[in-house]
Amino acid sequence: MKVPEAWKRFAAGREPGEGGVVGHPDTGYTRHPEITSRLLTDKGFDFVNNDSDARDELKRGFLLFPGHGTGTSSVIVSPQGAQTNFGNLGANPLAVWGVAPGAKLIPVRVSTSVVLVGGGVLNLARAIEHAADKNVHVISISMGTGFPNSRLLKAVQYAQKRGVIVLAAAGNYVGFVVWPAAYDEVIAVAASNARNKTWLHSSRGGAVDVTAPGESVWCAGVEDNGGFSVGRGSGTSFAVATVAGVAALWLSHHGRAKLAKRYGAEKIPVIFNQILRDNCDPLAGAGPGFGRGLVNADRVLAAPLPDGVRALVPTPAFALRELPAIDAGGLATFRHLFESPAAQPRRTRAAAAATVSDAVLRARLAELLGVTEEELPARLREVGQELAFHLASDPDLYNAFAATLAPKRPRAAEKKAAPKRVATRAAVTTAPAGVESVRGALLTKDTSAALKAKVSGVG
Amino acid sequence: MPPAEANAMNEQRDQPDLKDARPVFEGFVVKALGRGGKTRARQAVTRVLGAGWTVRTFGDDESDFEVTRRERKGATLTARRAWEKTYALRAQPGLTYAEPIFTVPVSGPPGFRAEGLEQTV
Structure with a gap:
């Protein structure tokens, strides 16, 4: 230095x-x-x-x-x-x-x-x-x-x-x-x-x-x-x-x-x-x-x-803004939390260098909250801060949601069978099963009635 | 939960696993603009939270208020209750914003303290 x-x-x-x-x-x-x-x-x-x-x-x-x-x-x-x-x-x-x-x-x-x-x-x-x-x-x-x-x-x-x-x-x-x-x-x-x-x-x-x-x-x-x-x-x-x-x-x-x-x-x-x-x-x-x-x-x-x-x-x-973007519970908050979501403490340099795209993040959040991507900003204004709180404060939940954002590695059989172009498309994200497990965890956690309603699709 | 109590509780635990360290609710921040803001903030807080809470200004902005338990050893709110009270405060006339204050422990893996003088902190 x-x-x-x-x-x-x-x-x-x-x-x-x-x-x-x-x-x-x-x-x-x-x-x-x-x-x-x-x-x-x-x-x-x-x-x-x-x-x-x-x-x-x-x-x-x-x-x-x-x-x-x-x-x-x-x-x-x-x-x-x-x-x-x-x-x-x-x-x-x-x-x-x-x-x-x-x-x-x-x-x-x-x-x-x-x-x-x-x-x-x-x-x-x-x-x-x-x-x-x-x-x-x-x-x-x-x-x-x-x-x-x-x-x-x-x-x-x-x-x-x-x-x-x-x-x-x-x-x-x-x-x-x-x-x-x-x-x-x-x-x-x-x-x-x-x-x-x-x-x-x-x-x-x-x-x-x-x-x-x-x-x-x-x-x-x-x-x-x-x-x-x-x-x-x-x-x-x-x-x-x-x-x-x-x-x-x-x-x-x-x-x-x-x-x-x-x-x-x-x-x-x-x-x-x-x-x-x-x-x-x-x-x-x-x-x-x-x-x-x-x-x-x-x-x-x-x-x-x-x-x-x-x-x-x-x-x-x-600045006149009331809340910085990363505090407001919108996409910027989740981008901050998951931009380099290596599981802790088993982090490797390769995993740490991976970054999450906004498109994947938006898709997973919309899925979790049961809305379209167009409806997502409004839903996040309602319960985004609380959702971010639970994800940030629970290492298991954090890692579970981070796993849904990780690029999927095509299986060996898929690699063999599929033409190269298709394999590339398949490498986008994991299946939504991970989102279901996060939803299940949120519904059993100490979350507010409002967040439970949004996550379960009744709100 | 005041810090002294919480730490005493922590000392009793055998396995230093960060998963045991839960968020601690400390209070709320509310915002009430204009003249009479503090009165409106107090009224809203009493309607939503009841008695036993202190409302005081902080920092440079007279429309910002810190809301804390009057008694440091008063019962704390669970995360669910804190968020539900936050939504209720946001719905109050006279308040333009409300949020909970949580301390969320995030640093240090299990076994974060190595032998001797090596520390990861």
Whole structure:
């Protein structure tokens, strides 16, 4: 990612990222030596306990992530050099070097789990607003949810309107980009590895803006006994933290106050997003869905600032639309959910690269809802959001519907018997039996009477 | 279900399978335009949901309202009930939009935590 090269652009004696403040909604902080000097804990907040102490309680259990906030923080702001003798390696102890070691970080505790189990979307929305009110410059979100809501979107827009660059993890082991990363206003970050290839388990899709390292990333850790350590972790959590560090470097390099004066604070996120995307390096063998490629920090800092941006750059947060298309329950929502629907976690690179056509998606949805394709948009306006909710929140149902979208492989006998032209036509989609099984599941699930009626054809 | 309760419940489970992690209903978002929007939002919420709900503005738009249980430990709504209440709120005069707020866990395969310090998060 050329981070050391980017650091060389800072004058001697000036720490890269100096002056930058990063808001960090996560599982809370610890006094880990790799991050403690960079924390602004007095500005933090704990939305789990509703108090001002954002300390990570390090609870352990099913889908809990003790120390996650410590690890992702370190990737952003850990100071240069070893902070203590981790690893007992004598003169060369293990250490984490954050991307923006001169920046400060405000920890905001929103959940004990980054998959937001047991609630947390409201906490995340409030945490984003809290961070914006504390005048952070960047917000790094290493968590996400599988279904959108306008409460979360409005929180992102609230921050962006105040000139805050908001970045979020694309997601792990799931066939679509999670929210809030999926929003246009958020820089969605997918993950790659040290071999400059895509990380197999990274979410991917049209909503991804850029990619950054997210496999075996060195970070601060908290052990089962509460002791501190340095180790490695994988996930888009770390990829987004890396790019948040690049955002802090860019702001520090140009001077945020100068940027705000020149363009207006609310334009800063849009300008950064454009520069970030325009200065990526290609990723080896990456299919679609990894944005513009691998972030190159040095090129981002070297990129010239745009002219005349007041007139030319639209600010998506202030668009008049009430709901983004991917939230509205129409075809765009389902396209987002199923554009790369590899079954999780048995994803293969070939399966991940497959994409679903709108024609197939439209046909299957019409079939499921018992309407013609012409009637489909109206039906989706009625129950599309709820249908998307059930598909996104139930892995079995998701995979069952995704299977109906997969190209059908003609059987060997069919291949032999049929002329080539016919075989090609047969390769369009699977039989509707899969749709019937999805319908059956929806009718037995905890779905509303309205959705049941539409699915069963009586509504 | 408030986060603390839900997580305590999660801790009791033996097999870390994401299929066990169900969506959690957190509240509603409703929109009521113009002057007196908050009053109309409150009235609509009371008609559909009954007493015990807090209606408050959020963000920059005074026509947006977050609707949550007054008591954090109050009984939650099932997905079906939440959607049915959403449709009922949308049908209320004075409200131009309503939607449920769910937290939907999606990340991490079974056995997502590897040995030692390797973590997939």
